[in-house]
Amino acid sequence: MSATDAKPYGKVVENGTQAVEVVNELKSTGYGFDDIFVLAHQKDRTDKIADTAGIQEIGIKEEGLFDSLANVFRSRGDELRSKMTSLGFTKEEADFYEEELDRGKVLVIARRHT
Template structure:
């Protein structure tokens, strides 16, 4: 899936088991490894889930160098919103998903 031709998609899940299912579902419908990302409010949790489901974390390639460096100085909420918008979501959508992540819910995304 090419980011410039497809609308970003997100699915909010409650736990790592559901994240595995959501990622497998995306892969079964044709999304490639490089198009599937996971995100949790806690960075360690994001890493664990990404490793478990063999998905990507949102990084420099998606955010760009400036935003990646700026994230070092942002609150976690601001960092999450920046990561979410880097995948093509609007500011309003990023606010919604960041609030969901505040409640400890994982987000599986692809662009």
């Protein structure tokens, strides 16, 4: 399996503190700034956790221009699922994770930068 075929890693945690801990663990195993993302159902919560953890948010580079622009018109749930599938999760995985985010949890995502 090549790096471009590698499945992303996803871990659901209860809160931002746990998300930062998981991010730090991933960094210590060799994942870098461009490899780790967090998602929460509320955009401002995602921003805060990403800033605290010292990582970036899923953006145009990961999603592509079309999906990034389309997200302006999507519901938050649709936007989150789009972001997840752009990183390599299947539709079914994205649906599962989005339901967890609906419950107030946080998703930490890691993938090898290609």
